[in-house]
Amino acid sequence: MSALADHRIDRISTRKLHDHYPRTVGRNARLGSHGSGGTYTVTVVHTDQGASGWGIALGDVDPCQPLVGRRVEDVFDPALGVTEPTAMPLDLALHDLAGRLLDQPVYAMLGAAGSTTVPCYDAAIYFDDLDPDDDPRGLDAVLANCAADHALGHRAFKLKIGRGNRWMAAADGVARDIEVTRAVRAAYPDARILVDANDGYPAERFVDYLEAVADCGLYWIEEPFPETHEDLRRLRGDLKRLGSTALIADGEARPDIPLLLDLAAGGLLDVLLMDVVSYGFTAWRQVMPEVVAAGVAASPHAWGQPLKSLYAAHIAAGLGNVAVVEGVPGHTTGVEPASYHLVEGSIELSSAPGFGVELSPHEGAHE
Ligand SMILES: [Mg+2]
Structure with missing residues (x-):
């Protein structure tokens, strides 16, 4: 641990990074076009010994x-994450920095x-x-x-x-959802198929969709409607009646942890989805034992940046209890090499220290 005590x-x-999706990504149930990538800011924490994360x-x-002048050890504990509330916006940068100082990948710091x-x-x-x-x-x-x-x-x-x-008109929308699901299943007989309604279905009408795709073997159903005990109980009943093993995933739109853990413990949710950045690494490290105790799995939400898929993969490899992570296709200018490596449907994490990705020299640099 001395490395964290030695560095102040x-x-x-800050640096700007630019994401490039492979194409313009269109609408979902709630929002218009998701664009073709975009620019965002990352934070760099430099130490007096010349290290950075x-x-x-x-x-x-x-x-x-x-926080300038404080020892890294004063704001971050490798066993816990960020320990100083003021430093919480640096959650990811400090995980990266600590991994580099300890010469270990973040997933190893999290427990591998x-x-x-x-x-x-x-x-x-x-x-x-x-x-x-x-x-x-x-x-x-x-397709x-x-x-x-x-x-x-x-x-x-x-x-x-x-x-x-x-x-679309309600009935036409359901019909198209069904048509799309069936077509993708026909084209990819062995693929896991997940569906995500962004809370866009009337809870009492979701069964119309479900019955029409009952033979498609859905792997998970994400945010079909705003989560309540009553509506999820009905969904659980419908799934059972239809012989479906689909998992119910929720917690992206409203990370109300007590409610989510209660729904999970009551057998009404199977996967919790709090965002890997806005909920955060330190919070995920704290809550994962409770998620395990509730008998459910996790999969930190990662949409918007390919880097968030890398972060989610470190949670999976570090804390366990994550069956699959959200992949954001695309590449990022300003980092080397790629944000993540995908091989036959899996992200392969490197054993490089920290998150294992370097900022490109100079590109987009500003203070
Ligand atoms: Mg979602």
């Missing part, structure tokens, strides 16, 4: 500036409870059948996206559903 925080700087910032890092080959699903199958507005491409657009991502190494697909929430 000398400077906190970096990560996506958890909110505004200006309040962290008073899972495999470093982490199954991953393609999370970029949106409502591209509806675009462009004046000449919608239809089902073929969705083309699956084929393109399969070529990138993806072997499991999460299909956005809930077209009837905003973009």
